[in-house]
Amino acid sequence: MRVEILMYPGVSEVDAVMALHVFQIASREGAGVEAALVTSVDGEVIDGADGIRFTGLPTWRPASADVLLVCGGWIHDVIADGTVPEQIAAARRLAGPGLILGGVCAGSVVLGAAGLLTGRRATTHHPAFAELAAYTEVIDARIVDDGDVITAGGGPKSAFDLALYLIERELRDPRLSARIEQFMEHDRRGTVWR
Structure with a gap:
């Protein structure tokens, strides 16, 4: 599974690096x-949200990736600019x-601004529910699995949960996902809505 985590000006470094960490552990395993x-x-x-x-x-290669993750951050400027x-x-x-x-997290709102959530269901960080509702039906769950679009909400730690869920779902390896969760001493939380 090839995963690309998109970095853009104002991205939440914590979101991106937390997801990357999970995938790197899986690779080492x-x-x-x-x-x-x-x-x-x-x-x-790239200057991230925390400086x-x-x-x-590397430059992205979405045509050869299996997963493209878009993390939250200072999304208002990104959406207003429209380039990302x-x-x-x-x-x-x-x-x-x-x-x-x-x-x-708020990366789901960026996906919505890209026009990629029309007719879908998604989640995001609770303070951004109203913004996400402009693009899609918002589900109050930790992870919303809508087939080829999967979103996670609830702050930066949701990056851990989404990455663990992707390993479990895409690699069909819940035991690996559980081992990584234990290694990180992180307990997944919340509901997965399918």
Whole structure:
């Protein structure tokens, strides 16, 4: 499973790195997982929401990815600018329906702004429920699995939960997911809505 975690100006570094950590542990455990923080523009310098700067990140290849994760962050500027949502929508068209889209926390709202949640159900961080409702039906659950779109809400730790859920679902390996959960001393929480 190839996972790309999209980094954009204002992204929540915590969301992205927490998800990456889970996938890296799975890889070290011998699972067929390859994960990377990526940018949509070659050579782009990313300043995250908490001021951490990322340079030298690889450029995304959504057509060859299995999962594209979009994390939360300072999404209001990103949505107002429109560039990132347009890039995500173009990536989806290029990759086709085989690409699983993941929204971590307020990243779900960015997916909505990209026009990718129409007729779907999704979740996000509770303070962003009203914003997400402008794009889709909001479900108050930790994870909402709507087939090729999976979203997680409830703050940064939902990145752990979404990554663990993807390992369980896509690799069909709940035991690996449970081992990683125990290794991290993290207890998944909330409901998975399917």
